[in-house]
Amino acid sequence: MTGTNFTDNISGLSGQVRYMVRALDLEVTPSGTYQNLSQGRFTTMNVSGPVLDCQGVPGGSAVPGTACNDGDAGTVNDAWTVDCQCVGDPLDCNGVPNGPAMPGTSCDDGDPDTGNDTWNGACVCVGLPLDCAGVPGGGALPGTACDDGNASTGNDSWTVSCQCIGEPIDCAGVPNGQALPGTPCDDGDSSTGNDVYGADCTCAGSVIDCLGVPGGSAVVDDCGVCNGTNDCLSGTVTTCLRVAMSPDGDVEEAENGNMYATTGALDLVFDSEPSPWRGEQTTGLWFQGVEVPQGAVVVSAYLQFTARSSNNVQPCQLEVGLQESGNAPAIGWAPFGLSGRPLVGTVGWQPPTWSQIDDAGPDQRSPQLAGLVQQVVSRSDWQSNNAMLFVVSGTG
Template identity: 30%
Template sequence: NDTLDANCNCAGTPTACTGIGDADGDGVCSNVDCNDNNPTNTNQPGDACDDGDNTTLNDIIDADCNCMGIPTACTGFGDADGDGVCANVDCDDNDPSNTSQPGNWCDDGNPDTIGDAVQADCSCKGIPLLNNVCSRVNTGSDDAEESSAGSVSLTSSDLELVNDGSDQIVGMRFAGLDIPQGANIRNASIQFVVDEATNDNPCNLKIYGQASDDAPTFSSSGNNISSRPRTNAEIAWSPSEWLSVSNAGPAQQTPDLSSVIQEIVTRNGYTPASSIVIIIEGTGRRTAKSFNGSSSKAPILCVEYAITLPDCPAILANIGDACDDGDNTTINDTVDANCNCSGTPTACTGIGDYDGDGICANLDCNDYDPNIASIPGDACDDGDNTTLNDVIDANCNCAG
């Protein structure tokens, strides 16, 4: 609206760009126009844009006129199908309808398993209710003989059960059974292989377990077998004569040792990684192969066990167990009486705190970066020494 004024000067009404300039005449002042030579480009810092990365949010033009979004958990990994599951864990990152990832619940179609879950290879697998496991003595120090005088041999080529000039005590250690703590032991036995067809009768044996959370291997120190604490459970065995070398049949198999193994796996300190020791004493003789005599024919312990069902079989947890409800704004997550995992709400519950920095999403200026905890009202420095009292404003800009 330029006109001649009363002093015969030509003057116009100032605009926002007066004194700043707008070379391309697009109405965007040159101090903020990302391209002041192109009237079709009106981009300026703060404008919405699309950075072409579907793993970022709230894309805007930054101060350097670049389009940048706020990183999310999938930034750097990708999410090709845009289903919110990052490519590094998505079982099919080309199908947005398939959001399966390792650890998710699934159904393996087998009614005899519980706790079905997506595995690392994205297959669905549950834990069998009934299991059979075996462990063979697998090192020279895992079978041993202790004489009546207390000396211990770790290198014998056979195991006399139990008379070898005088009655001795035999110990065997079985590792790697991987039986869960508290499992219900259905059946257990040790299979021997005949080393010598010599029989001293009557042969009456007693079988114990070592009452230990995780039994160590044997050593040559005196009384290393007899000094070990034993289970309350014991099994009597009067084996029939062993008539042929290398036989490994019912006559060479112990009676059911379930009560002995059960007492061990029920111990509070027992874990699936624990080893189990079996101790045999008595009178008479049957002679079995040892690890040093034939490693492939050393004694082998086989156990059949059933999983003890927890309160909540679908999630393999008991009521009151610690869990993770997937909400980082709750604390003290536990399994409740309805088998749901729930935590105690905090100030951010229902609002969110994606980066877990303790600043709720409605206030956090970057809720995807735990290193940025700025919120409106915080002191800052706008880089302009001609302003005072610089603070983060409602739009998360620093202004004085």
């Protein structure tokens, strides 16, 4: 082009059109190379003619706002937008255009055993199963751990019916174990046998008698013979005395030394008051009129008690002593009037549990005290019908 005019094909164009005119440098064929493009000039012109619709048809009907088909079966009311996109309204899970029931929103699946129901991507209303604690999607499922609130059970878990149930803990502390009341055990005491768990899960056995029979009645007689008949005592004399009544023959000395005449049951030896302020006491037993000749041979001697309570403080470790005197004076009220007296010796005593009130058998009997009594009646100042004082101390 060497002039200032040119023609162009403007078919399909309408409205304001922008042109750029660029210079050519001595090129005479269409295949030449453009140069000096920066020297081009821009201009605009108005072109009158039919407008292209959204489908590129001049003057066509596919204009913004008119119906179209976006090809998506999940939408309705498809229409051309202002930028010529065919867009429809999405159907919600209830089939309502632009409705609220969209995937991820809440719904009701009609199942009382689920919660937090929502529409999924396939528009199916699905809830989370309620666990045994009523929590949707929770972890409290049958077979998982729980707490039934019962301290006597263990390994608690939810059942298929959502009951929290544990296994009974046996006497050895094992859930669902075999150590149940009435079953064998070992109480660790070699002097008992046939040990079994009691209703309170205490392992206890029956005392083995001198014949080796648990719970047997055979005892060693005064002659030292198991299950004997005291044959050695032919021609001997037996005397049995109660503690003196006046003055008081049974007195308790508190830890602080104060003396208390007993008006009720005697303590051996821990104070049985509701507030045991006397502590571990020393107990005195004064016997008047002991009819044993001076120099007699003492074959057997013991203290016999009767249980007045089933309350026991274990372990019970006692010492039974006898005052070193040919005629022991009455106890009196002087502080430390028992623990201050000299003794010929002591004998250890570990009495078993006294579980039955009014029992007065071997369990309530002291060990053999013949050796202590022999020392007293052998004294030169001892006479028949003199007094003896036994002292019991220790713990329990």
